[in-house]
Amino acid sequence: MTTLFLTVGLPGAGKTTRARQLAEEHRALRLTPDEWMIPLFGESGEGGKRDILEGRLLSLALEALRIGTDVILDFGCWSRDERSAIRRLTESAGASCRLVYLPVDRATQRARIAHRQASAPEHTFPMSESDLGRWRARFEEPDAAEIAGRDIGGPPQGWPDWPAWAAARWPSFT
Template structure:
């Protein structure tokens, strides 16, 4: 059975480092938007293009699962709805799903981001203190039930399937 590994956490949590390790350990395809946003657009948020890019990456992830390749999706996935949708989409393909949540305290996060900017600025974007506060305020930390795969509700009101919700969240997914 193929597996989709979903990296979850704030910037500086170590998601991409762990995603690289998982990809190597499992011979998996690693999909990290920053690896594409920087060469294509030079910024992390280019007028909604990140959502479009993530949608195509999610589409590609499901194609890879169908072909028998494990996938590491390194989006961060701050919302429970995003994580639930990706889990359900992977499971609909007959794949396993493993959430990899990497919590990070504020001080460690700041230090890692500063270090990354100092040592590999070509691989990252500047992140301000306001960006960090915004992220912490909007991140929905997974609870034990979600981490164990027990707490997945149906799609939010107004959506009949997670696939429909995902196509709206990531416009190029469908």
């Protein structure tokens, strides 16, 4: 059975570093939207471009799983609904989903982001202290049940199923 490894965490948590390690360990396809945004759009994702890119990468990930390739989806997935939708879609593709949660405290996060911006500014998006605070407030930390894969549940009220929710969340998802 193929596996989708879903990295979960805030900027500066070490998701991409861990995604690279997992890709090497499992000979898996690694899909990291941050590495596509600047070359394609020259920006971080304003105007919904990141959502469109993530939808296409999610479709690609599911196709790779169907043909027998493990995938690392390095999205961050701040909401429980995003993680639940991806888990359900992964299972419908006949694969398993493993959440890889990387918590990070505020001081470590700031230090890592500052280092990244100093050492590779051409590959890094600007992030202000205000951004970090706003993002931290929006982040829904996964609990032990969710990490273990036992807490999927149904889609939010008003949605018939997870694929419909995913198509609305990621407009280019098919």
